[in-house]
Amino acid sequence: MKKNISDILHRAGDKTIENIADNYTAADKKTAQRIYAKSLEKMNLSPENSETFVAERVSRSPVLRPILIVAACMFVVGGAVFGLLKMNAPSPKPYVEEPVVVATATTVTGTDTVTAEDADTTETTAVNEEKSEDTGTKKVQTTSTKADITVKMAGNAKTTDAAKTNTTKANASTKRTNKTTAKTATAAKTSVTSAVKTKSMTLAEIEEWEDKHWACLMVRERAILSGEISADSPRVTLAQVKQFIAESSNFDEIYRKIRTVQPYYDVNGGSGVNLIEYWVSGSRNDIVMVCPEGKTITHITCTDGDIYGNTAKTEELYTEKAVTKQPTVEKPEYAGVITTEEVLNIAKNSNYLKMEDFRKYCSYSNYYDNSHMKFKISDRDNWYLNISANYDGSIAVCSLVDNVGHNSVDIHVTQYQQVLDLVNDWTLTEAIIAAPTAGTITLDDVVRLHNEKGEDLDPSDFSPYLNRTFISNKSDVMKFRVINGATYRVSKENVVYLTLVPGYGRPLISAFLHNADMSLSTDILNTINPNGDYKTEFDLLMALNSEKPWFVE
Amino acid sequence: MTDNEIKAKLRQSAEEGFRALFDEYWSYCYTIVFSVLRGVGSQSDIEDCTSDVISDVAMNYNLMHEGSLKAYIGTSAKRRAIDIKRSLVSHTSKNVPLEDDLSSSLPSADNIEAQTENAELSEMLLARISSLGEPDASIIIHKFFYEHNSSETAKILGMNPITVRSRLRRALKKLKSLLADLDITL
Numbered sequence: 236m237k238k239n240i241s242d243i244l245h246r247a248g249d250k251t252i253e254n255i256a257d258n259y260t261a262a263d264k265k266t267a268q269r270i271y272a273k274s275l276e277k278m279n280l281s282p283e284n285s286e287t288f289v290a291e292r293v294s295r296s297p298v299l300r301p302i303l304i305v306a307a308c309m310f311v312v313g314g315a316v317f318g319l320l321k322m323n324a325p326s327p328k329p330y331v332e333e334p335v336v337v338a339t340a341t342t343v344t345g346t347d348t349v350t351a352e353d354a355d356t357t358e359t360t361a362v363n364e365e366k367s368e369d370t371g372t373k374k375v376q377t378t379s380t381k382a383d384i385t386v387k388m389a390g391n392a393k394t395t396d397a398a399k400t401n402t403t404k405a406n407a408s409t410k411r412t413n414k415t416t417a418k419t420a421t422a423a424k425t426s427v428t429s430a431v432k433t434k435s436m437t438l439a440e441i442e443e444w445e446d447k448h449w450a451c452l453m454v455r456e457r458a459i460l461s462g463e464i465s466a467d468s469p470r471v472t473l474a475q476v477k478q479f480i481a482e483s484s485n486f487d488e489i490y491r492k493i494r495t496v497q498p499y500y501d502v503n504g505g506s507g508v509n510l511i512e513y514w515v516s517g518s519r520n521d522i523v524m525v526c527p528e529g530k531t532i533t534h535i536t537c538t539d540g541d542i543y544g545n546t547a548k549t550e551e552l553y554t555e556k557a558v559t560k561q562p563t564v565e566k567p568e569y570a571g572v573i574t575t576e577e578v579l580n581i582a583k584n585s586n587y588l589k590m591e592d593f594r595k596y597c598s599y600s601n602y603y604d605n606s607h608m609k610f611k612i613s614d615r616d617n618w619y620l621n622i623s624a625n626y627d628g629s630i631a632v633c634s635l636v637d638n639v640g641h642n643s644v645d646i647h648v649t650q651y652q653q654v655l656d657l658v659n660d661w662t663l664t665e666a667i668i669a670a671p672t673a674g675t676i677t678l679d680d681v682v683r684l685h686n687e688k689g690e691d692l693d694p695s696d697f698s699p700y701l702n703r704t705f706i707s708n709k710s711d712v713m714k715f716r717v718i719n720g721a722t723y724r725v726s727k728e729n730v731v732y733l734t735l736v737p738g739y740g741r742p743l744i745s746a747f748l749h750n751a752d753m754s755l756s757t758d759i760l761n762t763i764n765p766n767g768d769y770k771t772e773f774d775l776l777m778a779l780n781s782e783k784p785w786f787v788e
Numbered sequence: 789m790t791d792n793e794i795k796a797k798l799r800q801s802a803e804e805g806f807r808a809l810f811d812e813y814w815s816y817c818y819t820i821v822f823s824v825l826r827g828v829g830s831q832s833d834i835e836d837c838t839s840d841v842i843s844d845v846a847m848n849y850n851l852m853h854e855g856s857l858k859a860y861i862g863t864s865a866k867r868r869a870i871d872i873k874r875s876l877v878s879h880t881s882k883n884v885p886l887e888d889d890l891s892s893s894l895p896s897a898d899n900i901e902a903q904t905e906n907a908e909l910s911e912m913l914l915a916r917i918s919s920l921g922e923p924d925a926s927i928i929i930h931k932f933f934y935e936h937n938s939s940e941t942a943k944i945l946g947m948n949p950i951t952v953r954s955r956l957r958r959a960l961k962k963l964k965s966l967l968a969d970l971d972i973t974l
Contacts, residue, residue, distance in 0.1 A: 238973070239972065240913065240973075241933075243913050244933045247823070247914075251910040251914050252819065260815050261822065270810075270839045274806070274839040274843040275843075278843045278847055457950050457953070461950070
């Protein structure tokens with residue numbers, strides 16, 4: 236036996252109810268507000284900005300109860316009877332004395348030119364839609380001769396009492412031969428009304444139409460069917476649409492005006508975009524199509540109701556002007572890239588530099604700027620070259636900037652050798668900071684090795700302190716973390732490293748202690764004064780009694 | 789909003805806490821009450837019962853309790869709705885058939901089997917309805933579970949009644965094909 240959805244859902248298990256309760260909103264906001272107000276009332280919390288209604292209990296005497304019930308029953312029965320009587324006996328409409336003229340005919344004899352005066356007979360057919368008790372409808376036919384005069388001349392005009400039958404018939408006895416008859420028919424007021432009346436579609440017809448026309452919804456007909464608008468509610472006309480287009484400045488304004496005239500468009504079609512159809516002549520053979528997304532209004536005519544068919548003719552009434560926007564070229568942060576070698580070459584001949592000299596380093600010709608440019612150093616991380624022009628176009632500033640160490644040098648005014656040293660220094664600093672820790676060594680061992688080996692310190696002396704997992708990545712530097720020893724303890728303020736810089740002329744170019752950001756460093760290898768008492772910077776610091784070395788606790 | 793947040797709000801301010809509780813669970817509570825009182829109570833009865841449950845939870849729920857607020861509300865709503873249903877039935881008809889009264893307390897083996905089958909079927913049906921996607925699923929649920937007409941559904945979902953009708957028609961077509969193997973009619 237088949238079950239229907241309602242039955243199943245109404246007898247659903249707890250789990251299904253839970254799911255429905257969880258996933259679907261049960262009622263509208265008004266219901267929620269009512270429940271909220273009731274809840275607050277029960278909690279004795281008065282909701283803000285809301286009225287409180289206090290209902291007083293109505294107490295009635297038990298003696299009066301049967302009387303009240305009887306009275307109520309009588310009132311209900313009386314009301315029902317009165318209602319039935321009203322339904323069966325509608326109030327009689329007043330009798331309309333003047334029939335509605337629907338057609339007239341005039342007979343003229345003996346003349347070629349037909350004028351009102353030549354008319355021999357004038358026949359008038361009238362229909363008076365008056366309900367009578369027996370037939371419901373009474374037809375009145377009147378035939379009169381040439382005005383009142385003709386009636387008098389004929390003498391045998393037969394007139395029936397108009398009050399009884401409402402019919403008058405008069406015939407002229409002196410009809411001549413060779414009659415010329417002219418008949419004029421005049422449309423009566425009632426017939427005009429019936430012609431204007433629009434036939435609305437049934438739901439079945441609407442659905443059939445929608446099934447035939449894919450993705451189309453008959454909005455107007457559905458609104459008529461649901462009683463939201465009447466069948467003869469106004470449609471927008473083509474002339475109105477053209478007028479709206481002429482007097483409006485943008486699409487939204489035009490569309491708003493169209494919607495004001497006809498809020499319920501005829502068809503909403505389209506897939507992806509809305510294609511709103513206004514049937515300006517009442518059928519799909521002459522439509523105005525509005526596409527709100529595309530902001531276009533089109534007039535389409537056809538003969539077979541198929542606006543996309545072969546007979547369709549399209550006239551574009553409005554389209555949003557395509558604004559050609561000039562693509563805004565954002566000035567890039569870097570005009571181009573340059574290597575350190577190229578920078579050093581520039582530094583060699585920096586006295587006569589001009590902005591034009593840097594054009595060749597620009598990535599694109601339009602990146603060239605004769606006032607200011609910034610070049611990225613391709614073989615260094617976050618280094619760049621800053622160039623600014625003087626008032627006469629010559630170079631004012633040409634600074635090489637190390638973004639890591641926040642160092643910069645103006646290569647335009649600095650000697651080449653100094654620039655080279657700085658570049659090497661920055662490069663080394665960056666390399667040391669970026670280098671992984673090769674191992675750990677106590678400060679006691681550093682002091683001991685320094686004292687034992689002096690300038691002959693060799694990288695192999697540090698091999699016992701290398702981490703087992705350390706793999707040299709062919710870096711030029713080797714960095715050890717210095718830790719507390721039995722005699723010397725490392726500073727708590729700074730993390731201390733010992734970095735070895737291998738060289739080719741001797742075992743090590745340099746070996747020095749430094750902190751994490753290289754702001755503090757002490758060379759333990761190179762002598763600072765060959766003739767002095769203190770061979771190295773390290774010796775000097777360790778010997779000073781006035782202050783503690785920065786790396787010692 | 790989580791249960792803990794609602795409880796925290798209830799501790800701080802009764803009004804704010806109740807607002808949070810209400811916003812989170814009114815629809816849930818309403819649905820459970822509706823499922824019990826459907827066909828017995830009026831709209832007003834359902835609303836009264838819902839407000840009873842929520843206000844009762846707001847006033848009497850032990851905020852130190854660690855359990856789920858949702859489960860508590862669900863159980864309270866169901867019990868309260870059953871009580872009201874009994875009360876309404878006893879007022880409207882003097883003679884309650886004995887088997888009706890006993891049916892809930894002493895289910896027979898056949899009843900249990902039928903209930904289980906119905907529960908399974910309803911779960912499958914809901915899953916197929918949900919597979920229609922939104923807003924079609926909501927429209928179907930409002931039509932067949934809440935028995936709302938197109939205008940009421942449109943108000944709840946914030947849509948045009950005409951759109952609701954047309955979507956319902958299309959959704960039913962789809963659903964018909966989805967339910968072909970379950971022997972369910974529309």
